[in-house]
Amino acid sequence: xxxxxxxxxxxxxxxxxxxxxxxxxxxxxxxxxxxxxxxxxxxxxxxxxxxxxxxxxxxxxxxxxxxxxxxxxxxxxxxxxxxxxxxxxxxxxxxxxxxxxxxxxxxxxxxxxxxxxxxxxxxxxxxxxxxxxxxxxxxxxxxxxxxxxxxxxxxxxxxxxxxxxx
Numbered sequence: 001x002x003x004x005x006x007x008x009x010x011x012x013x014x015x016x017x018x019x020x021x022x023x024x025x026x027x028x029x030x031x032x033x034x035x036x037x038x039x040x041x042x043x044x045x046x047x048x049x050x051x052x053x054x055x056x057x058x059x060x061x062x063x064x065x066x067x068x069x070x071x072x073x074x075x076x077x078x079x080x081x082x083x084x085x086x087x088x089x090x091x092x093x094x095x096x097x098x099x100x101x102x103x104x105x106x107x108x109x110x111x112x113x114x115x116x117x118x119x120x121x122x123x124x125x126x127x128x129x130x131x132x133x134x135x136x137x138x139x140x141x142x143x144x145x146x147x148x149x150x151x152x153x154x155x156x157x158x159x160x161x162x163x164x165x166x
Contacts, residue, residue: 027060064105075102117143
């Protein structure tokens, strides 16, 4: 994955591999999300392997594939969380985060919930219903990462700081 840095003259800060596939999504400061196919040869991923480019209006920070691989979530610099049909590039929905800069995105195993963590100036964690397209919970806690257990019953938040709190 480190070979994604500076490819095409653009820095790719975050990558996401869909676990059940040979797809890799990369986000970029140029406002694009690129979907790559590395099914046959990882070393030559950039040779005729670009499947889709999704153009966003802002620097794309974090990305995450839904468990079924049909939807890609992205967060951008202006605190918007977008849901994309990565196969067509269609924007499906936009959530407006009330926190500060988004630090991570995480789908629940059943694909019905999306969590974003944020921190720095206004730390909070937002839990979104992907069915109703509304926030389920807003937790007033600073976090830099979030993970959901395989059974969907437990959420772990990390602060990423020197306090070493999870």
